[in-house]
Amino acid sequence: MKELGKKYTAYYRVSTDEQKDSGLGLLAQKTSVLNFINSNGTLAGEFQDVESGKVDSRDGLASAIAICKQTGSTLVVKELSRITRTGLGMIFKLKEMGIEYIESSSPMDPNLLKNIKIVLAAEEVEKLS
Numbered sequence: 134m135k136e137l138g139k140k141y142t143a144y145y146r147v148s149t150d151e152q153k154d155s156g157l158g159l160l161a162q163k164t165s166v167l168n169f170i171n172s173n174g175t176l177a178g179e180f181q182d183v184e185s186g187k188v189d190s191r192d193g194l195a196s197a198i199a200i201c202k203q204t205g206s207t208l209v210v211k212e213l214s215r216i217t218r219t220g221l222g223m224i225f226k227l228k229e230m231g232i233e234y235i236e237s238s239s240p241m242d243p244n245l246l247k248n249i250k251i252v253l254a255a256e257e258v259e260k261l262s
Contacts, residue, residue: 139174140206143167144197145181146215162211169237170209177206186218187258201232208234213247214254224251 145162159181170176178200182193194216201208208227210216213236217223224247227234236242242250 140177140204141170141174141209142177142197142200142204142206143170143179144194144208144210144215145179146186146191146193146210147181147183148185149183162215165211165237166209169240173240177201177204186214186216186254189217189219189223198227198230198232202230208232209237209240210234211237212254213250214257217251218254218258220255221248221251224248 143163143166145159145166147158147162167176178197180193180197180200182191184191197208200206208216213234216227216234224234234247236247236250
């Protein structure tokens, strides 16, 4: 059921230029996120980065956060690992700013489950390093 007036900001991230150039990673993210937004509200903004999730200072993410603050929109990603792979620091910053964030594939997840997913994403980076 579409919530009238509910605004969402889309954010996509891939780690490498090869992923960007192939379009496969971005296409899957965009399809999932935009399908959710189109079914549930309106798009306030759409941003992307080609950068490692280990780097939290990304231009696209900063722009997405700014739009969320300006419009009161919710940040939507396909998977929470697209926001960060450094752990809960970025998530705490979003909470401090009053920015809601959800996964398009599981938008009803409680905060505890979201936090677990972020910690698992950080753990995955540790294993790959």
